[in-house]
Amino acid sequence: MGAEFVALSLPPILIGVLVAVACALPGNFLLLRGQALIGDAISHVVLPGIVVAFLLTGLVATGPMLLGAAGAAVIAVVAIEAVRRLGKIEAGAAMGVIFTAMFAGGVLLLEQSDTSSVHLDVEHALYGNLESLIWLDATGWGSLLDPVALAGLPVELPRMALALLVIAVFVGLFWRPLALSTFDEGFARGLGIRTAPLGLALVIMSAIAAVAAFDAVGSIIVIAMFICPPAAARMMTNRLGHQVAWSVVFAVLAAVSGYVLAGYGPLWIGAQASVSAAGMIATVSGIILGLAAVAGPHRTRNG
Amino acid sequence: MLADALLLQLGYNATLVTLGAALLGIAAGVAGTFLFLRKRALVSDAISHATLPGVGLAFVVMVAMGGEGRSLFGLLLGAGVSAALGLLCVQWLTRRTRLGEDAAIGAVLSVFFGFGIVILTVIQTMNAGRQAGLEGFLLGSTAGMLRSDAILLAVSAALVLALVLILRRPLGLAAFDPGYAEATGWSLPRIDLAMMGIVLVVTVVGLKVVGLILIVALLIVPAVTARFWTERADHVVIIAGVVGGVSGYVGAAASAVAPALPTGPIVVLVGFAIFLFSLLYSPRRGVLASVLTHLRYQRRVHVRQGLLALANGQPIYEALTRRLLARSGLILPDGVPTAEGQAAASKALLDETRWAIVRGDQAYALAATRYDGLTPIETVLTPDQLTEIDGKIAAPRGIA
Amino acid sequence: MNLALVTSRDTDQAVRVASPLAVRGMTVSYGQTPAIFSVDMTVRAGAMTAVVGPNGAGKSTLLKAALGVIAPLAGSVTVFGQPMAAMRDRIAYVPQRTSVDWDFPVRVIDVVMMGMYRKLGLLGRVRGQHKALAQDCLDRVGMADFAHRQIGQLSGGQQQRVFLARALAQEADIYVLDEPFAGVDAATEKAIIAVLQGLRDAGKTVLAVHHDLATVPDYFDDVVLLNTQVVAAGPVAEAFTEANLQAAYGGRLTTARVDPESVAG
Numbered sequence: 001m002g003a004e005f006v007a008l009s010l011p012p013i014l015i016g017v018l019v020a021v022a023c024a025l026p027g028n029f030l031l032l033r034g035q036a037l038i039g040d041a042i043s044h045v046v047l048p049g050i051v052v053a054f055l056l057t058g059l060v061a062t063g064p065m066l067l068g069a070a071g072a073a074v075i076a077v078v079a080i081e082a083v084r085r086l087g088k089i090e091a092g093a094a095m096g097v098i099f100t101a102m103f104a105g106g107v108l109l110l111e112q113s114d115t116s117s118v119h120l121d122v123e124h125a126l127y128g129n130l131e132s133l134i135w136l137d138a139t140g141w142g143s144l145l146d147p148v149a150l151a152g153l154p155v156e157l158p159r160m161a162l163a164l165l166v167i168a169v170f171v172g173l174f175w176r177p178l179a180l181s182t183f184d185e186g187f188a189r190g191l192g193i194r195t196a197p198l199g200l201a202l203v204i205m206s207a208i209a210a211v212a213a214f215d216a217v218g219s220i221i222v223i224a225m226f227i228c229p230p231a232a233a234r235m236m237t238n239r240l241g242h243q244v245a246w247s248v249v250f251a252v253l254a255a256v257s258g259y260v261l262a263g264y265g266p267l268w269i270g271a272q273a274s275v276s277a278a279g280m281i282a283t284v285s286g287i288i289l290g291l292a293a294v295a296g297p298h299r300t301r302n303g
Numbered sequence: 304m305l306a307d308a309l310l311l312q313l314g315y316n317a318t319l320v321t322l323g324a325a326l327l328g329i330a331a332g333v334a335g336t337f338l339f340l341r342k343r344a345l346v347s348d349a350i351s352h353a354t355l356p357g358v359g360l361a362f363v364v365m366v367a368m369g370g371e372g373r374s375l376f377g378l379l380l381g382a383g384v385s386a387a388l389g390l391l392c393v394q395w396l397t398r399r400t401r402l403g404e405d406a407a408i409g410a411v412l413s414v415f416f417g418f419g420i421v422i423l424t425v426i427q428t429m430n431a432g433r434q435a436g437l438e439g440f441l442l443g444s445t446a447g448m449l450r451s452d453a454i455l456l457a458v459s460a461a462l463v464l465a466l467v468l469i470l471r472r473p474l475g476l477a478a479f480d481p482g483y484a485e486a487t488g489w490s491l492p493r494i495d496l497a498m499m500g501i502v503l504v505v506t507v508v509g510l511k512v513v514g515l516i517l518i519v520a521l522l523i524v525p526a527v528t529a530r531f532w533t534e535r536a537d538h539v540v541i542i543a544g545v546v547g548g549v550s551g552y553v554g555a556a557a558s559a560v561a562p563a564l565p566t567g568p569i570v571v572l573v574g575f576a577i578f579l580f581s582l583l584y585s586p587r588r589g590v591l592a593s594v595l596t597h598l599r600y601q602r603r604v605h606v607r608q609g610l611l612a613l614a615n616g617q618p619i620y621e622a623l624t625r626r627l628l629a630r631s632g633l634i635l636p637d638g639v640p641t642a643e644g645q646a647a648a649s650k651a652l653l654d655e656t657r658w659a660i661v662r663g664d665q666a667y668a669l670a671a672t673r674y675d676g677l678t679p680i681e682t683v684l685t686p687d688q689l690t691e692i693d694g695k696i697a698a699p700r701g702i703a
Numbered sequence: 704m705n706l707a708l709v710t711s712r713d714t715d716q717a718v719r720v721a722s723p724l725a726v727r728g729m730t731v732s733y734g735q736t737p738a739i740f741s742v743d744m745t746v747r748a749g750a751m752t753a754v755v756g757p758n759g760a761g762k763s764t765l766l767k768a769a770l771g772v773i774a775p776l777a778g779s780v781t782v783f784g785q786p787m788a789a790m791r792d793r794i795a796y797v798p799q800r801t802s803v804d805w806d807f808p809v810r811v812i813d814v815v816m817m818g819m820y821r822k823l824g825l826l827g828r829v830r831g832q833h834k835a836l837a838q839d840c841l842d843r844v845g846m847a848d849f850a851h852r853q854i855g856q857l858s859g860g861q862q863q864r865v866f867l868a869r870a871l872a873q874e875a876d877i878y879v880l881d882e883p884f885a886g887v888d889a890a891t892e893k894a895i896i897a898v899l900q901g902l903r904d905a906g907k908t909v910l911a912v913h914h915d916l917a918t919v920p921d922y923f924d925d926v927v928l929l930n931t932q933v934v935a936a937g938p939v940a941e942a943f944t945e946a947n948l949q950a951a952y953g954g955r956l957t958t959a960r961v962d963p964e965s966v967a968g
Contacts, residue, residue, distance in 0.1 A: 031406055034403055034405060035405070036403070036405045036406040036408075036409045037345060037405045037408065037409050039409065040348070040409050040412070040413075082582075082590070083527070083582065086582065086588050086589070086590060086593055087527065087530050087531055087582070087588055088530075088588075089527055089530060090339075090342050090344070092342070092343075092344045092345040092405065093339050093342075093344035093345070093523050093526070093527050094527070095345065096344050096345055096347075096348065096519050096520065096522075096523040096524075096527075097520070097523055097524050097527050097575070097578060100516075100517050100519055100520035100523075100524070100571055100575075101520065101524075101571060101572065101575035101578075103516065103517065103568075104517055104520070104567065104568035104569075104571040104572050104575070105568070105572060107442060107565060107567075107568040108564065108568045108569070108572065111563070111564050111565065112564075122441070122442065123438065123441075126420075126441070126516075127417075127420045220413055220416050220417050220420065221413075221417065223409060223412070223413040224410075224413035224414060224417055226409070227406055227409040227410050227413060228410050228413065228414065231402055231406045231410055234401065234402070235400060235401065235402075262421070266425075271425075271428070272428060273428040274424075275421045275424040275425055275428075276420045276421055276423070276424040278417065278420065279417040279418060279419070279420030279421035279423075279424065280417070280421050281417070282413055282414055282416070282417025282418070282420075283414060283417050283418045283421055285413075285414065285417075286410065286413075286414025286415075286417070286418070289410055289414070293395075293396060293399070293400045293402075296400075298401070299399075299400045299401065300399070300400060300401055301401045
């Protein structure tokens with residue numbers, strides 16, 4: 001548990017934790033708004049957004065990718081709303097039409113274009129490669145204080161930290177209007193809160209979490225973290241602040257134990273190699289949700 | 304090449320797959336309509352994602368039993384079992400906890416899919432050469448299919464379609480009129496179970512063609528598309544079947560020409576193209592028609608309100624109203640009504656006065672329901688009735 | 704529409720400035736059918752006004768459009784003669800109870816604190832005075848003992864009282880209520896009306912959608928009879944007449960609950 005841990009395991013664990021918390025925070029409000037599946041839709045449209053950004057700029061750079069993905073998320077949300085209103089079609093079906101079509105378009109664009117030189121493919125988009133985010137310059141715990149070694153940290157770590165910071169500031173700053181408009185939209189509008197832009201901002205924050213996480217861990221973990229920790233947390237408490245706190249705890253727990261289980265679990269049962277960390281983190285979050293659904297103190301509507 | 308594919312000239316296998324995809328598309332379109340009308344469209348997304356661990360575990364089991372692990376039937380059987388488990392989880396979470404169905408769907412699809420990925424990585428380490436093909440279940444892959452698999456696909460697609468057609472009556476009843484279905488002795492939970500069973504079978508059969516990520520589109524897109532063309536539920540079913548069939552047919556044929564591309568996205572985009580056309584140009588609900596009607600309607604409301612204000616000698620507060628009136632030559636730029644404007648204003652006031660009588664009089668209850676603030680009353684009542692009403696205008700009434 | 708009423712621009716302007724809430728030419732439509740059409744309404748200061756009309760007459764729509772909760776197709780609103788945007792602090796709103804997700808993880812006291820949103824802003828600290836005000840508002844509606852309950856655990860009537868307490872916490876001059884007595888028990892109805900009359904006696908203005916014709920004369924000073932358009936408006940004694948009710952309800956009055964003795968004229 002020395003140099004090897006700091007170099008090989010610490011960065012992916014930290015990145016996993018940052019991803020999990022960044023998704024769980026907006027996930028709480030999406031869950032309470034009955035928009036849990038918006039997280040699902042967003043993480044599917046991140047792929048076409050990034051592919052289009054890549055085709056337009058020819059770069060795999062954070063800026064264009066972020067813009068492309070956020071743009072795709074906004075387009076998706078607007079399109080879903082348009083289909084819902086024009087066709088008088090329930091939100092779930094409208095969502096199913098739009099995000100599958102955008103994802104399909106992204107896949108075809110990706111397969112058709114020459115992306116062999118860059119790190120972009122469908123499977124990567126789905127479950128990422130958390131294990132590869134290692135810190136070669138680290139020689140031990142001391143490296144955490146060594147500026148030269150710190151410069152060699154995987155770029156995903158500061159990127160994800162920044163995304164989490166932006167999201168946390170957003171949730172902190174707009175906590176009151178978010179809670180108010182989620183609970184009672186009519187009253188919120190009567191107070192002069194502009195609920196439509198606020199809802200869109202929440203979606204954009206979710207898109208930021210999804211796109212920043214996408215490169216490191218793929219979209220499946222993003223969907224799991226948007227939904228499972230907040231859903232489990234909802235069954236632990238009847239207060240919004242406590243729910244968000246529980247969801248952060250669950251997200252961290254799932255990220256850390258999922259990574260450890262994926263990396264070391266197979267060794268404990270005598271197998272050779274490790275399994276997908278992203279898949280295992282999603283699995284652990286599901287187990288946590290299952291436990292909360294069976295034993296959470298506030299798991300039913302009247303409890 | 305594409306023309307050959309569409310005319311089924313690309314060989315026996317490709318022809319079987321294309322026909323199978325078309326049959327599957329029809330079945331999915333019809334079954335998806337019932338799902339859509341029961342407002343549970345995205346349950347199918349949970350079902351399809353939940354197939355992945357089953358596919359992986361079936362492979363592991365078959366290898367452990369000494370097989371090669373490639374039997375399509377075995378893999379699909381595993382997919383079906385774990386999809387059913389996923390469906391049970393969704394229903395348990397929705398019923399037994401405070402979570403809504405959307406959260407349950409999202410949780411199940413992501414967790415099952417994540418677990419499936421774990422299994423896939425286990426398989427990778429088991430024996431690298433053997434797992435070839437499992438990725439094809441993610442996005443669909445019909446290129447280079449074995450003859451036996453193509454036959455399995457075509458036959459099971461035909462069977463699913465037959466099943467949907469046999470059960471269409473109870474399914475339709477539950478979707479269009481659940482109250483009546485229950486009153487006539489059908490058990491709604493049982494019909495729902497049958498519907499979910501069909502969706503599950505469609506999903507499993509479609510895994511190899513469309514892939515588990517996108518199969519949900521084959522179920523939903525046709526129904527949503529059909530909704531733009533008709534208000535009649537039975538027509539929705541037929542149109543959805545056609546849209547689904549065309550998507551499957553054209554998509555599978557196109558992918559036979561481009562074997563390097565996954566089949567699923569092509570099928571989905573063919574369906575989406577039909578949907579997009581409907582969204583934009585459907586005469587009743589299309590974007591184009593809606594925007595035009597709304598603008599026209601808003602203008603009529605403003606002109607009417609402006610005329611009534613003129614007739615009552617009240618000021619017009621809104622700039623848009625003034626602009627519209629001026630543009631139609633009803634008022635001068637300074638707000639003074641023209642002769643034409645005065646005539647139109649008195650006509651509007653007379654119309655409103657007559658409507659007020661009609662709406663206050665029980666004898667005209669039916670005509671009163673036609674009131675929308677804009678309809679000229681002559682189009683609703685006969686000249687005789689109008690004369691009768693005009694007689695009442697002179698009489699004192701308690702309005703004002 | 705006041706068909707016989709012709710006002711000059713000047714007097715109309717004067718009335719609007721004096722009125723706590725004046726609506727002009729308000730039309731709202733869902734799709735191609737207007738829910739309300741060209742509605743003019745001037746609420747009298749210091750009075751309790753009921754908006755009354757048959758189902759689907761657009762009563763809730765009128766309130767929501769007046770408060771900017773939904774966007775009208777046409778029309779303007781003034782509050783004490785000023786545009787709504789500048790006067791939000793002076794209006795308190797009680798939406799329909801059924802419009803809310805009662806499973807939301809929030810306690811009674813937190814709901815009441817929501818009424819202080821405009822005072823607290825995004826990050827303003829909750830101080831003792833705010834908590835005391837919230838507790839006091841709960842006390843005024845008889846819910847002081849329920850402050851720390853989760854809202855989903857309350858009965859319908861209790862939830863409605865909490866909503867009223869939240870409106871009280873807004874410390875406004877105008878109180879707009881959408882169906883405050885729908886689905887509540889008799890004790891709650893009495894408690895709510897007592898609070899509202901207390902507000903009126905303190906010089907505040909109350910405007911409520913009301914569905915029980917029998918209690919209109921007992922509870923309210925003024926009435927607006929609505930059926931897509933305004934059929935009649937004014938003090939109860941003048942506007943709440945048999946003829947006007949017939950005009951507003953058409954043939955449907957027989958199905959509405961009405962006590963003939965309570966109807967003036």
